[in-house]
Amino acid sequence: MEDDEFKKLPIEERCVHKLWKARVNGYEEVTKLFRQIDDEKSPEFAKYLGLVKKFVTDSNAMGQEKGLEATLAFVENYVHAGKTVGEVMSGIVAKCIAAPKTKTRELALQVTLMYIEIEKQDNVVEELIKGMELKNPKIVAACLNAATTGLREFGSKVIGVKPLVKKIPVLFADRDKNVRDEARFMVVEMYRWIGGAFRSQLTNLQPVQVAELEAEFSKVEGQKAVPTRYIKSQQEKQAKLAVQAQECDDVAEDVEDEEDQVVIDPYEIADPVDILSKLPKDFYDKLEAKKWQERKEALEALDNLLKAPKLESGDYGDMIRAVKKIIQKDSNVIVVALAARCMANIASGLKKRFQSYASACIPALLEKFKEKKQNVVTSVRDAADAVYLSTTLENVLEDVIEALTNKNPSVKSETALFLARSLSKTLPAVLNKKLLKAITTALIKLINEPDPGVRDSSAEALGTLMKLVGEKAVGPFLIELEKDALKMSKIKECAEKAVIVVKVPGAKKERPVTAPPKAAPKAEPPKASSAPAKSKRPATAAKKKPSGEISSGTATIVKSKGGKASNRAPSKPVEREMSDEEVAEIVADILSAEITSGLTDANWKNRLNAVEQFLSQIQTLESSNMPTQALVKTISKKPGLKDTNFQVLKLRLDVVKYLAENGNFSITTAGFCTNEITEKLGDAKNGTSAGDALTAIAEATSLSHVSSLVMDFAFTQKSPKVLQEAIGWMGNAIKEFGFTNLNAKYLIENAKKALASNNASVRSSAITFFGVLYLYMGPNLHMFLENEKPALREQINQEFDKHENEKPPAPTRGIVKSASSNSLDAEEDEEAGGDAPVVNLQDLLPRVDISSQISEALINEMADKNWKVRNEALVKVSNILTEAKLIKPNIGDLPQALALRLVDSNSKIAQIALTICENIATSMGPPCKQHIRTLFPGFLQGLGDGKAWIRSSSVNCMNAFGDQCGYKDFFEGEMVGDALKGGSPTLRCELWAWLAEKLPKIKSVPKEEMVICIPYLFSNMEDRNADVRKNANEAVLGIMIHVGYESMAKQLEKLKPGSKTVIMAALEKARPNLPAKPVAKKKEVISEEKAVRGTRPVSTNKNAVKPRASTIQKAPARKKEEDVDMSPLLAVNNFKHQRTIDEAKLKVLKWNFTTPREEFVDLLKDQMTTANVNKTLLTNMFHSDFKFHIKAIESLVEDLHENSQALISNLDLILKWLTLRFFDTNPSVLLKGLEYLHTVFNMLIENQYQLLDNEASSFIPYLILKIGDPKDAVRNGVKSLILKQIGVVYSMSKIFSYLMDGVKSKNARQRAECLDTMAAIIPDYGISVCLPSPAACLKEIAKQISDRDNSVRNAALNFAVQAYYIVGDKVYKMVGNISDKDMSLLEERIKRASKKPPPVKAKLDTTHPISITNMSPVKEHNSPAKSNSSNAEQDMGNGEEDIEEEDEEELPGINLPTQVVQPEPVELPGPYRLDPDHIKELDSLSYKLPELKLQKFDLGFLNEPIKMPTIEDARAKVMPLSPPKPILPSDTFISSTSKTGDELLLEKAISQVTAADYTIVNKSLEQIQEILQSSKSTIMLEYEDKFMNAIVVQLKRLAALDPRAHPHVLKMYRCILTVIDSFYVNKSLGLKVNIPVFKEVLNQFIIVLVDGKLEECPNGDAYIRVVNLNCVKIIERSDHTTVLCGLVQLLYGCIKNSSSPRLTELVMKCLWRVIKLLPNWAAEIDYDSVLLEVHLFLKDFPTAWWKTKAVDTPLRTVKTVIHSMAKIKGASIMIHLTKVPNTNDSEMETYMLKLLKSLKIEEVKAVPLKTDSGRRSLSRSTHTQLTEIFQKIGSKEETTEGLVQLYDFQQQNPEADIEPFLKKSSQFFQEYIQKNLKEIETSRKRMTDSKIKPSVKINNDQQSEGSEQDADYYRGRLSYWMKVWDEKLG
Secondary structure (H helix, E strand, O other): OOOOHHHHOOHHHHOOOOOHHHHHHHHHHHHHHHHHOOOOOOHHHHOOOOOHHHHOOOOOHHHHHHHHHHHHHHHHHOOOHHHHHHHHHHHHHHHHOOOOOHHHHHHHHHHHHHHHHOOOHHHHHHHHHHHHOOOOHHHHHHHHHHHHHHHHHHOOOOOOOHHHHOOHHHHHOOOOHHHHHHHHHHHHHHHHHHOOOOHHHHHHOOHHHHHHHHHHHHHHOOOOOOOOOOOHHHHHHHHHHHHHHHHOHHHHHHHHHHHHOOOOOHHHHOOOEOOOOOOOOOHHHHHOOOOHHHHHHHHHHHHHHOOOOOEOOOOOHHHHHHHHHHHHHOOOHHHHHHHHHHHHHHHHHHHHHHHHHHHHHHHHHHHHHHOOOHHHHHHHHHHHHHHHOOOOHHHHHHHHHHHHOOOOHHHHHHHHHHHHHHHHOOOHHHOOHHHHHHHHHHHHHHHOOOOHHHHHHHHHHHHHHHHHHOHHHHHHHHHHHOOOHHHHHHHHHHHHHOOOOOOOOOOHHHHHHHOOOOOHHHHOHHHHOOOOOOOOOHHHHHHHHHHHOOOOOOOOOOOOOOHHHHHHOOOOOOOOOOOHHHHHHHHHOOOOHHHHHHOOOOOHHHHHHHHHHHHHHHOOOOHHHOOHHHHHHHHOOOOHHHOOOHHHHHHHHHHHHHHHHHOOOOHHHHHHHHHHHHHHHHOOOOHHHHHHHHHHHHHHOOHHHHHHHHHHHHOOOOOHHHHHHHHHHHHHHHHHHOOOOOOHHHHHHHHHHHHOOOOHHHHHHHHHHHHHHHHHHHHHHHHHHOOOOHHHHHHHHHHHHHOOOOOOOOOOOOOHHHHOOOOHHHHHHHHHOOOOOOOOHHHHOOOEOOOOOOOHHHHHHHOOOOHHHHHHHHHHHHHHHHHHOOEOOOOOOHHHHHHHHHOOOOHHHHHHHHHHHHHHHHHHOHHHHHHHHHHHHHHHHHHOOOOHHHHHHHHHHHHHHHHHHOOHHHHOOOHHHHHHHHOOHHHHHHHHHHHHHHHHHOOOOOHHHHHHHHHHHHHHOOOOOHHHHHHHHHOHHHHHHHHOHHHHHHHHHHOOHHHHHHHHHHHHHHHHHOOOOOOOOOHHHHHHHHHHHHHOOOOOOOOOOOOHHHHHHHHHHHHHHOOOOOOOOOOOOOHHHHHHHHHHOOOOOOOOOOOOOHHHHHHHHHHHHHOOOOHHHHHHHOOOOHHHHHHHHHHHHHHHOOOHHHHHHOHHHHHHHHHHHOOOOOHHHHHHHHHHHHHHHHHHHHOOOOOOHHHHHOOHHHHHHHHHOOOHHHHHHHHHHHHHHHHHHOOHHHHHHHHHHHHOOOOHHHHHHHHHHHHHHHHHHOHHHOOOOHHHHHHHHHHHHHOOOHHHHHHHHHHHHHHHHHHOOHHHHHOOOOOHHHHHHHHHHHHHHHOOOOOOOOOOOOOOOOOHHHOOOOOOOOOOHHHHHHHHHHOOOOHHHHHHHHHHHOOOOOOOOHHHOOOOOOOOOOOOOOOHHHHHHHHHOOOOOOOOOOOOOOOHHHHOOOOOOOHHHHHHOOOOOOOOOOOOOOOOHHHHOOOOHHHHHHHHHHHHHOOOOHHHHHHHHHHHHHHHHOOOHHHHHHHHHHHHHHHHHHHHHHHOOOOOOOOHHHHHHHHHHHHHHHHHHOOOOOOOOOHHHHHHHHHHHHHHHHHOOHHHOOOHHHHHHHHHHHHHHHHHHOOHHHHHHHHHHHHHHHHHOOOOHHHHHHHHHHHHHHHHHHHHHHHHOOHHHHHHHHHHHHHHOOHHHHOOOOOOHHHHHHHHHHHHHHHHHHHHHHHHOOOOOOHHHOOHHHHHHHHHHHOOOHHHHHOOOOOOOOOEOOOHHHHHHHHHHHHHHHOOOOHHHHHHHHHHHHHHOOOEOOHHHHHOOOHHHHHHHHHHHHHHHHHHHHHHHHHOOOOOOOOHHHHHHHOOOOHHHHHHHHHHHHHHHHHHHO
């Protein structure tokens, strides 16, 4: 090839050319290309995704250099270049990074750093570490240099140092000096960034090396490490910071310092050490030793092991218990101090994993603070601090508060200091009001202690708390200390000195705003103490000032009515009480002396007048100036509110009410008048006014305060009326105010007191009040009433029933005024609405402390070696919990002991332990959170148990703990990750299922814990176990919710390519289901999101770099200038072929996505532009407004009929564009698109076009997505499209595979609709349409039977029914292993559906255009599957399912807007025009149905008296009650009736089957097929032999013809096979075919198989397969005796006629199959007949005859039949030789006796060979009769009739043996039958004795025969004849 020849090749081919010059030229050209492309998502880049890895490994040095340049340009400019990092970096490490040429090495380093810049640093570091493990020292040194450079430029935030730190010892031990030097440079760079956190890793180095490093460290000590390069995500942020830095340099520097400073804990990079295995064997023995030196020695050994900074996970329970025991009980202070140090080291080494032990250790450590030795206190202090880091404040708070109440001052002081240190390490967000209140309450008590050390410690703790949460938050809890300025100043001083260790988030965000006035904060401290929040929130501070600065003693009170406002004010401000002198002075300025004196006048009229003037006077005052307390005291002066005159009293109450509503009514004021007003509640005339006044006071102060005053006073009154009315007022007040802040416990206790009252009215009021409480507290209120009397509880329950399902009313009081306070609390109340608060019953109920009952002896018993002792101990614990009901959190060492029993080898004990754990969770409530770390690993291990009940109990325990305290703690300490890492397949299966259920519902989970689980998730998604794979896939979404898609996708880089593809598909599938995250409302962002759906203009070289806004603005101007494109909408071209090739070669993106991304939209637009699509149409198609999309569709509809070829040329583009529209939310576009698609596919059908695979794959999957649309119209349109049209132009089996993929969707509606559609397909296309195989499809569909959604379950069952119609009972094998419940559902559905077999299928008519208004795929004339599915659904007995299925059965058509309706058909002119007049005439014709003429029958015989037969008649003839066949006796009136039309039609059709004309035969077979599939199939019962004989005749005729020479032969075979299949599908048919006919039918089918003519025809294998299936059906569905006799005869004929070996072999195979089925057929075989046939066979072909033959398999087959029957019947088989004339003619009897002896059946000797006595086998007719009788007994409606018939049968056939029938039923049913038979016998004897004269002498047999036919007998006979009559007419 010449030098320039290769330049003619495409660039991508040049890049892989064999000539190095061509490759160099290709690299140069591609580098230019990469740098010229402006669009970072251009498809041009994608062409080189697979080639870039070859660029860097070029064998030519120049080519390698240019290849690196091209790679660098590729990584810089392509957004998806990160996909190549693994392959490219491995090539760089192997070939480039240590190359001889300097430029090559530099370029390799630049590519490496560029990959880091695009955020692939983890993959880069991983490849560099692999390079460090190579033997070539140059590569190792180069990799170290690259890692050092990356760390220097990007910093430790980007380059994780943890994996590099672990390589330090190996690298420093390398023989090559360059490697050691580079390693030293890397370590120094690490030190510059993270400090000495990794010094522990340097302990393995030589002292010389450590000294060198220390010298280097000293040189960089104090240097500030700043990154010089940023990754992509940081670059935008740095640009913003640069802008801010120009405005405020110092702030920018501060922010930068904070962001870049990375503090790495040495614990994170340390390797875990296993110390448990290294413990001395005598460690625990020495700890128990009496000598303190031995104990000290053991602890020192432990202390040496604990020097490792990080400990391996394990069971440290025994070790910690032993160390804790030393701390608690050891008397030697040295040993105690050493033990405390060991505990501190254990806690530090385990970190969060120590949490399960923390709750048991903290109390022991706090108690040990009582020691006086300082070394002990110091060690205990360090241990407590270390333990606290592993737990939370909430978990240890109860123990801390208990220690704060200790009598020892040292314990209190040190505990307070411990609390202060703990608070400094706690995030403020953790401290809610409940915790703040508990902490401050305990510390306030200590600050008043006499011991100064205790006071100082508590002040330090309060100061730390104040600094942590702020003075504003803690202030309301320190009201008691406000009066003591000295103590408050001490606390504030401590607050200033306190150091908060924990980093409080969110503070730095305000720095840029407040930065310019930087000096301002320095001037703030003097004001900070008075208003600390004023400078930050000036707007709200002014409004909140009145409510925030209330001092005790003032009369200014702020009313707070809202629920949340009340919560924010822990204590109500108390107004100072005024003296009488002050009151008189204030009132004198307002009221005249006349009014004041008149209030106490003796004359009621004067008092009335004074009160009226009093009221009018105060009404003139302003609310703010109204001295409420003084006025209330004045109005209450004697007689005050006890006034005896009702008129005066009413006015006084009105005055109080007015003051409460309009003045500042304080709690102090309320105390002056509440009791007097409460007393007047019982007043007949003023009770209402008193109630109104109390309500007003409650609204002015608080209902909780007033209610306590009212209830306390009411219970002290002797008058029951007061108590009754007080309770009634309280109930009404709760409804008006709501339940917020009320003391529920107090109210319940008072109500229970009222229930014990002697007065019935009080009790009634209390019951009504409990009804009000029930509204707010719910059913939990029952717990408080368990001890009440049953009668009283019944009345209360009746009251509760009145309020069942009733919601509490919204509060009407306490809202309006609080809203006027302009407080934040009031605003929150308004937002909260009127929802009733949730009452936490856990806080109300008394709890029992069971710690004293959990003794050490009990714990030891739980660990005993004897399982019985352990079991008894657990039972004791269970009883303790049961008695206590609700327990306190302190339960001693019980959790640790239970943790061991959870994994007990005895499953019973493990289950009891799980039950106890569940009870602990429910009994303890939220505090059980502290025990999760101890018990949760045991729960996880229980999930892997082989016993289902253990797994179920474990899940229940986990759910119980989660319900009580949340699930967050489950995901700490890597517990879940450890379980997934080493768990069994069962454990992983159950755990993934649990995670899949819970994770989506959990609000927050530690992200790092979830990240640990991701590798195990990916591994289990490809696990061998199918259940593990399934559940792991379901858990993907839950984990993705908590860690994000990006985090999961990032970890895919470590997987193999094959695994990566599979798992990426699963991630993409789950990604759309992620919950939407709130996004900042920016117009630019919204427009970008919309562009994804197809609205963004195509990015080209011209416009790609321009702003988006400018493009949009210029578009209208261009539109005006340019003319409208008048070219055809679509052009005829051959580009589609090229597009298919490009997509196959991956030159363009494959049309495959979960949601359409921007690159797909751009690609489609480019392809349409290339295909010359009309520009106007193109603009409309990709416009942002959906109205333009509708215009585009309308244009395409108009153009379709005129330009159909152009549409076919561009069909793939149009279908792809419509898939984009499927993701639009506008229904008009969707409906319009479906209408257009129906028209398109009608055109394709008319043109006989076949859809291409790439067209189908880019369209059908997205169409199936819409099959689950919420709108019925859309679903119906899609189903109609698939069933009626797409199936004609594309392979239905491939469509079926797409529908199978749709079944895997998470959308339940989509799954159900896909299953329904598949169920409608298989009746028309057969079961073979199921790909990859029917069995595989049915297994997948059977899984849907257990779906949660009812419609999915029904759809799956309906599909199985359709499959059953085709393959029969094989469907049970094809569904695979499903649960018993699912299998029972399937059997029940098939059983019910089989009663109504599917009607004849009408072939789909796809040639007619389909109107959009008739899209419903379930119309009877359009979808043949309708009747099948509806029958199956209607047969379900469950009413609920029927209701839910109505929507599915009747799908409405698509209701379109008016503009969507198609125009009326235009009348065509010409010679073929239809005559409209003639059409109208035809329409006007009406067909009159002939009147049905009912046959008249003479029913006069029914009126004749029943003639009782005489004894002589009975003796002469005994007629069986129930003949074996449907009784149509010749002597009855039924025989005289003519045959029905259906019977005549069937007879005619059967007779025509034997015709020679194959068209007549085919037509006849179709008629028979219709009858067999209809409800009239039972008429075939009488024509079975005739029909099968006709089939035999036709098969014999066909056997003589060659299928290849006569095309109609195949069609004939197909018709015969189909009708035979339908015949035997009906289980009632085939049983009456006699032996000769059966033998001939089976023989003909076997001859077809032997000849092999069909195998040479098209689809010959399918015909052979169907013939085989029909043979199996004939054998299984025919009468079993007939089958056995016929096969033995057939084998006899084969031997006699010397038939072909193949024929003989097939007959024997049939017999072998029957032999396998014999045990199931045992009760239904006539052994006498079978043995007769065997006798005849052995008579003519004895054993001696076979000795002359080469093969004796037929003889052995027949003997196997005898052997099988002998095994079934045992010795009684000898009784069944009755039909053999002479047993000596054959060797059968001899062989049977030998056989029985070999089976060791001793009874053989006692059994005579020929006997007529005893029980005989039943004849076929008798057997059928007995079967019918037992079926009646089994029927609920006909049990009595069946029992009577069974008794009559026994009397008529005393020799008949009914034991085989009874053995099939249960023992209970057998006893039931025997009992009823005895009762019938007794009643018959009594009737006989009364009717028959004593003088008549008859024998016993005659008497039993004659006495049975009484009136009941004939009544049964009459009902039977009526039933036969109805069946005959119906």
